[in-house]
Each structure stands twice: as structure tokens, then as C-alpha cells.
Amino acid sequence: MVEKEPKKQVDEENFNFIVRIADSDIDGQKSAVIGIQQIKGVGKRVAHIVVKRTGINPITKIGSLADEDVKKLEESVTTYAEYVPEWVINRQLDYETGADMHLIGSNLEIVQKDDINRMKMIRCYRGIRHETHHKVRGQRTRSNGRHGLTMGVSKKKA
Secondary structure, eight states: OOOOOOOOOOOOTTOOSEEEETTEEEETTSBHHHHHTTSTTOOHHHHHHHHHHHTOOTTSBGGGSOHHHHHHHHHHHHTGGGSSOGGGSSBOSOTTTOOOBOOOTHHHHHHHHHHHHHHHHTTOHHHHHHHTTOOOSSOOOSSSSOOSSOOSOOOOOO
């Protein structure tokens, strides 16, 4: 029987087990690309672009990076919309300002809630679907997305 060895902990003096980038706590044991993905609004594609732009090795542990590298990562994440094409960002042609921006963290959550509330207030189709807790994006609802007591098939008594 082969026994698994426990994961080796990095015993460096300067290792940070929690790194704070863009108001998000990131596990220092994860690689740079995967660690940055823990920020809300940053996915695989954005993480790869940001790490490539800063010149950091994507597989290095984010906890072993120097403070200057962490600052470069944070700056690159927060200014992401300035150096990529407009089709890559998550908020194109903002409703209130008309600007193109890439939202991350709590700003993304706030703007999404505001958008849903605006749709509910103007009583558009999507807003009504959100209010009634139904599917919003055109999915079928006959056999999927059921909840409540009326699930399944009920047979008539003979």
C-alpha cells in the first residue's frame, strides 16, 4: 500500500499565507493565476492577461511574491480596462456614465443589484422574471426549474 505524503509547506521567512489584492483575501498557497481568480470579476482569461502583463511566472506561489510584485498585480487588475480591447471587459457602455469599465469585487455586486432593481422598477420582462424567481434568459421551464409542492406528475384517482 502506498501512503501519500502530506503537502510540503514552504518554510520561507517572507511567505504570506494570505495576500490582499483589490479588497480580496487570496490564499498564498495558490499559484499566481489561480490566486487572482479568487477576486470577483476576474476569471481565467483576465488572470492570464494580468499575470502576463506584469511579467510574473504564472506558476509561482502568490504568497512567495515580493511586495512590489503584489502591488504590480493589484495595479494591473484595477487598470485592466485601460489596456485591453473593449470586448474583453465586463461592463461595456455603462447605463449611467456611458463609459467602458471592468468591475471587480464589491463594485461588481453593487452594480448588478442596481441593474436588477432598475429592471424591476421599469417593469421590463427581465425585471418581472427576476421578481417572480423564474428563469430570465429564455430557458425552458416546462420540465426544469420547478420548485414548490407541484413537482412531478400527479395521477387522477380512478
